[in-house]
Structures are given as structure tokens and as C-alpha cells.
Amino acid sequence: MSEQYEVVVIGGGAAGLNAALVLGRSKRKVLVLDENKARNNVTKASHGYLTRDGVKPEEFKEIGISEIEAYPSVTYIESKVTSLHKEEGLFHIHSDERHYTAERVVVATGMKDVLPDIKGMQNVYGTTVFHCPYCDGWERREEPLAIFGNDPGIMDYVKLIYHWSKDLIVFTNGPAEITTEEKEDLSLHNVKLIEEPVRELVSENGNLKKVVAESGDVYQRSGGFILDTSETQSFPLHEYFNIEFTEMGGYYTKEGCETLVEGLYVIGDSRHGFSGLLKAASEGYELAVALNHEMAVNDW
Ligand SMILES: Cc1cc2nc3c(=O)[nH]c(=O)nc-3n(C[C@H](O)[C@H](O)[C@H](O)COP(=O)(O)OP(=O)(O)OC[C@H]3O[C@@H](n4cnc5c(N)ncnc54)[C@H](O)[C@@H]3O)c2cc1C
CATH class of the missing domain: 3.50.50.60 (FAD/NAD(P)-binding domain)
Structure with a gap:
């Protein structure tokens, strides 16, 4: 048995949650699957995001989840995605032994830092x-x-x-x-x-x-x-699809965040290596607007 969604968002950081927020406001059936281990969890305060300067990462996240859950067509599940493939135009997503399908998948899984090997x-x-x-x-x-x-x-x-x-x-x-x-x-x-x-x-x-x-x-x-935190992708999208890396270690997409796989998008740190919260959130917003527009025109 699988549950079908219009969009599955993998990763619930600033990028993924903002995409889900705007898709929810557009009445789209959206699932966010989030392992909830963002790279900035190590820090006590995030800066440079207007109205949230100095916010604790966990508070930012809590507010984000409560805002998306206010929209009935959005579901947030804390869970790690363990496989992703596409068959006959439909994406299949596995997570915690559950199976979901979607026509569109947004990867917003961020990066992991690998610190220099120095004691302390x-x-x-x-x-x-x-x-x-x-x-x-x-x-x-x-x-x-x-x-x-x-x-x-x-x-x-x-x-x-x-x-x-x-x-x-x-x-x-x-x-x-x-x-x-x-x-x-x-x-x-x-x-x-x-x-x-x-x-x-x-x-x-x-x-x-x-x-x-x-x-x-x-x-x-x-x-x-x-200088160098040797960041690597948190989610191995390149193992499931033939996707190249950019010079910054991000997954390559065309303009508009779509990869060369139709219906598969990458936003936030996963796309840029390091985007910062505001850019990640704004990219989620922009992509959601574009996706909903495309779906509305298709539905016409
Ligand atoms: C120490 C530190 C301090 C920082 N301070 C700031 C700051 O002050 N201001 C600022 O703007 N930026 C700051 N950043 C950068 C900021 O954290 C990132 O740019 C931002 O979090 C990127 O957002 P994102 O949504 O792309 O990814 P993330 O916030 O990393 O979110 C990705 C989410 O995807 C989840 N995920 C990963 N793999 C899977 C999987 N297989 N299945 C399901 N979910 C998965 C992760 O667990 C995570 O919850 C800081 C970063 C660090 C490391």
C-alpha cells in the first residue's frame, strides 16, 4: 500500500518547510519527510533572517512546523528517506518501511559538515x-x-x-x-x-x-x-539518479531548481552547498509558486 501526494518534500529545513507552506496555502496535497538533523543544530542562535535574528534553530523549526501544519493538506512526518526512484512517471519514496508516491519531489536535504580532524x-x-x-x-x-x-x-x-x-x-x-x-x-x-x-x-x-x-x-x-568544513550532501540523490555536482558540491539543476530528471527539484543548501536560511526559504517559496502555477495550468 502506498499513499499518493501531489508533492513530496524531502527535508524540513528552511527550504523544505517554506516550499510546503506555500504549497499548503495553494491547497496542494504535500508530504514533508524530515530526518530533523539540520547542519546548524550545533549552534545556539541563527542570524541575519529579518524578524528572526538570533533565533534558536530548534525554535525556528518549531515555528515552521506549526505554520505548515495549520494547512490541512500538508503532512509533516519526522522520518528518514532511504530510497527514491521513478517508475512510469511517478516517484516512489521509501521511509521507515512506508511507501509514498508523488508526481513531483523536492529535495531540500541540506549538507553535512566534516570538521578538520583536530582534537577538541x-x-x-x-x-x-x-x-x-x-x-x-x-x-x-x-x-x-x-x-x-x-x-x-x-x-x-x-x-x-x-x-x-x-x-x-x-x-x-x-x-x-x-x-x-x-x-x-x-x-x-x-x-x-x-x-x-x-x-x-x-x-x-x-x-x-x-x-x-x-x-x-x-x-x-x-x-x-x-575555512573548509568539507561539507557533503546529507541525502545521496546521486545514487538514485544520474545527477552531477556543481563546483560548490551542490546538486546540479537547471534554472528554476529542476534537475535533468523531470519533476525532481533541488533547493537550499543541497543546491548551493551553503545558501543561508533566508535564501533557502526564499528558494522554497519561489519553487512552490512555480510548481503550483504549472499544476494549475495542467489542471485547466
Ligand atoms: C554552525 C552553523 C551556523 C549557521 N548559522 C547560520 C546563521 O546564523 N544564519 C543563516 O542564515 N544560516 C546559518 N547557517 C547555514 C544554514 O544552517 C543553512 O544554510 C540552512 O539551514 C540551509 O537550509 P536547508 O533547508 O537547505 O537545509 P537544512 O536546514 O540543513 O535542512 C535539511 C533537512 O533535511 C533533513 N534530511 C537530510 N537527509 C534526509 C533524509 N534522507 N530524509 C529526510 N530528511 C533528511 C535534515 O535532517 C534537515 O532537517 C549556519 C550553518 C552552520 C553549520
Whole structure:
């Protein structure tokens, strides 16, 4: 036995919930299947979303679910999707041993972060060490900060973070892959560069206190930023369909969020690698408007 929906949304973050909200307001029969393990669960506050600046991720989610559930044609189920395929124009979705079908599927499953393998990093990520300065730079302004990273983007990243705090130490955790001129440029701006491996991060309740280098040298820091969180897709859509990745690790779609598989859409972080809450939500809104319009014209 399977239950049929007009649209199944996989993933209930900002992107998926906003898509479901607008589809619900359009009287569409929608199912949201959500594992409820968003990447920002590690943090205590989200910023930069007008009317919700500083909101706790779980509160944002709670409000979102209660808003979509106000529409009778929308169902939200906390559950992990374990397979997806298409047969004779219909998508088949499996989750918790249940089977659903839909003409359209929206993938809004986001990304997972894989943190650098540094002892103590897990304890501080999301509390005092972050990736995105627009999300968390204000709270760390003028503080003594550590920057972790050693790929070609590091100089640009340092220049950006320097805007929020001039007290920076860059930890490349091994020989720095930058030129001698770039090293001089850092020194000219009083930004210290530590190339020796990091032994551990010492923290209390998520608050970074010290970065300890392999030699035992100790650097007092109260927060920091990680250039590369090696994010990967949370949901392996590419295992079910032949879908390519973008340079940012997102699933490739045409303009309008549709993949090369008809009726299969990707929005939010899954499409961009990192979209931020507002863009994820707005993409959910835009896609829902487009889908409902298309369905209304088809129904005519
Ligand atoms: C530490 C940190 C701090 C951040 N701070 C901010 C901030 O201050 N402001 C801001 O705008 N952005 C912030 N972000 C970024 C923001 O969290 C993301 O850009 C945003 O959550 C993307 O929304 P989304 O709906 O695409 O994905 P997500 O919010 O990640 O939601 C995806 C959902 O899909 C679910 N899912 C995954 N796989 C499956 C499956 N197989 N079956 C069912 N469900 C599944 C997940 O469990 C999750 O609930 C932060 C990110 C991090 C890591």
C-alpha cells in the first residue's frame, strides 16, 4: 500500500518547510519527510533572517512546523528517506518501511559538515568557532580569533574575517600553502601564521580558551573560524539518479531548481552547498509558486 501526494518534500529545513507552506496555502496535497538533523543544530542562535535574528534553530523549526501544519493538506512526518526512484512517471519514496508516491519531489536535504580532524574541534564548533562570518562574525567582533585552514582561499578568508577582528592567528596545521609575498602580507597586517600542527583546542562549555600547538606552545583565543568544513550532501540523490555536482558540491539543476530528471527539484543548501536560511526559504517559496502555477495550468 502506498499513499499518493501531489508533492513530496524531502527535508524540513528552511527550504523544505517554506516550499510546503506555500504549497499548503495553494491547497496542494504535500508530504514533508524530515530526518530533523539540520547542519546548524550545533549552534545556539541563527542570524541575519529579518524578524528572526538570533533565533534558536530548534525554535525556528518549531515555528515552521506549526505554520505548515495549520494547512490541512500538508503532512509533516519526522522520518528518514532511504530510497527514491521513478517508475512510469511517478516517484516512489521509501521511509521507515512506508511507501509514498508523488508526481513531483523536492529535495531540500541540506549538507553535512566534516570538521578538520583536530582534537577538541567538535566541542567548540557552533558555539565559539564557526564557518560563516555573516552568520556569527558580529558576536566575535574584536575578539582574539583563530582561523583554521590551508587551501587556496585562505588569504581571501583572512581578509574577510580581519574586518570583524584585527587580532587574528592563522593555523594552517602543517606547511602553509601560500606564497612568501602572502606570508609577508599577513605579517604586515600583524596576523600571525602558525604552520606547525595543532595538538588540541582547549575549551570550557564550548568556549574556546586555547589553541595548543604540537610543540606545546599555547595561543590564547576566544573564538575562531574554519575555512573548509568539507561539507557533503546529507541525502545521496546521486545514487538514485544520474545527477552531477556543481563546483560548490551542490546538486546540479537547471534554472528554476529542476534537475535533468523531470519533476525532481533541488533547493537550499543541497543546491548551493551553503545558501543561508533566508535564501533557502526564499528558494522554497519561489519553487512552490512555480510548481503550483504549472499544476494549475495542467489542471485547466
Ligand atoms: C554552525 C552553523 C551556523 C549557521 N548559522 C547560520 C546563521 O546564523 N544564519 C543563516 O542564515 N544560516 C546559518 N547557517 C547555514 C544554514 O544552517 C543553512 O544554510 C540552512 O539551514 C540551509 O537550509 P536547508 O533547508 O537547505 O537545509 P537544512 O536546514 O540543513 O535542512 C535539511 C533537512 O533535511 C533533513 N534530511 C537530510 N537527509 C534526509 C533524509 N534522507 N530524509 C529526510 N530528511 C533528511 C535534515 O535532517 C534537515 O532537517 C549556519 C550553518 C552552520 C553549520
